[in-house]
Amino acid sequence: MNAARRHVGRAFSSTPRTLRSVAQKRTVFNLKGGSKAGAAAATEAVAPAAAAAPIAAPQSLKKLGRDKKPELPAVNAPPPGFVPVELPGRAKKIQTFFIDNPAGVSELADRLWTQALAGRANDDNCLYVDLEGADLCRDGSLSLLIFYSTRLREAFVVDVFLLQAAAFTTRGSKHDVSLQDILESADCRKAFFDVRNDSDALFWHYGVGLRGCEDIQLMENASRDDGNRNLVSGLMKCMTKILTVAEKEEWDNAKAAGKDLFNRGSFEVFDVRPLSPEIISYCVGDVYYLPRLRKAHWKKLSEEWREKVMEETKARIVESQQELYQPLKAAMARGPWEADWVWVPLEEYKPQEYKPRASRPAPRPTWAKKKRREVQLKGEH
Incomplete structure (x- = not known):
């Protein structure tokens, strides 16, 4: 055997x-x-x-590259130039992107313009905008530009500090529009909360003249049930009225984390790179609840008051572009339509041309106070 x-x-x-x-x-x-x-x-x-003589792939397959496994594309890969950012709490429900290069700005311009055209007939379709910087105005700095789209359920944080003018002039490859075109377009509806200092910074730093805007602060002031419109409210006070207890606590925590950084290094933390997640969460938190705030007050306004809100928003933008505008004056807290104020409708709105600061300011066509007019007339006679 x-x-x-x-x-x-x-x-x-x-x-x-x-x-x-x-x-x-x-x-x-x-x-x-x-x-x-x-x-x-x-x-x-x-x-x-068997080990001494391994089977080799045919030469023809090697040339074609079929002997290697194909590389599959990443699932839900972000567009070029978009850096995904994970946010805590309810803000994680929306996809947030940080954009600090021209390729990302180009993609963003195409995406926002497509959204604006697709939802033009929808009253609720609006682009929510906010700006951040150290002493945000013509005398301060503009560091971040934040967009939130309810249609896309996406938030975008554009690094203006790094990109400078390229953040507004870089054009999209599909629609050939820039972020400046979107901000200046009357066809693309944009909502701000107190547009004055945002408009001031955009115009005097980069020559961007806002159009097609709504001011949610004015909506809240005009829609008050008690009719007391003497003073406008800040964002925190307005949020308290619409958020649940859990949402308010979460929003306060995000704001507190951002303010803690401000207290340690002032508002110049907006210019520190890499940008901390607390700062991004602080910025996105301001625009995340704006759609709910707008909806709560806009539906309470009559057609007459809606027209007044839109006209006063235009007046705020025109005023912020003037040489004599003071962004931190105490009078900014006063409501624009007191009982003794007379409505003076604006003519067709035309944004002012970008001029050097030494230029002569144009008069502001807006509300006129009846008592003040009477005193001026008596003084002339």
């Missing part, structure tokens, strides 16, 4: 590779009187020979 096994082993060594597996099976299962150990020995005798 041992002689027979040795004979089989020699037969395996001289058997072609294609027939070797068949011979091996016969050795294991057809040897009468053989043992499992003998079958294992026969298998071990074949293994070294």
Whole structure:
């Protein structure tokens, strides 16, 4: 029997590779009187020979690259130039992107313009905008530009500090529009909360004249049930009225984390790179709840008051572009339509041209106070 096994082993060594597996099976299962150990020995005798001669891919497949596994694209990969940012709490429900390169600005301009055209007939379709910087106005800095789209459920934080003018002038490859075109377009509706200092910074730093804007602060002031419109409210006070207890606590925590950084290093933390997640969460938190705030107050306004809100928003923009505008004056807290104020409708709105600061300011066509007019007339006579 041992002689027979040795004979089989020699037969395996001289058997072609294609027939070797068949011979091996016969050795294991057809040897009468053989043992499992003998079958294992026969298998071990074949293994070294198989390892010594690996099967090579045909040359034609190598040339075609089919011998390699194809690289599959990433699932839900962000567009070029978009850096995804994970936010805590309810803000994680919306996708947030940080954009600090021209490729991202180009993609963003195309995306926002497509949204504006698609939802033009929808009253609720609006682009929510906010700006951040150290002492945000003509005398301060403009560091971040934040957009939030309810249609896309996406937030975008544009790094103006790094991109400078390219953040507004870089054009999209699909629609050939820039962020400046979108901000200045009357067809693309944009909502701000107190547009004055945002408009001031945009105009005097980069020559952007806002159009097609709504001011949610004015909506809240005009829609008050008690009719007390003497003073406008800040964002925090307005949020308290519409948020649940859990939402208010979460929003306060995000604001507190951002303010803690301000207290340690002033508002110049907006210019520190890389930008901390607390700052991004602070910025997105301001625009995340603006759609709910707008909806709560806009639906309460009559057609007459809606027209007044839109006209006063235009007046705020025109005023912020003037040479004599004071962004931090105490009078900014006063409401624009007190009982003794007379409505003076604006003429067709035309944004002012971008001029040097030494230019002569144009008069502001807006509300006029009746008592003040009477005093001026008496003084002239």
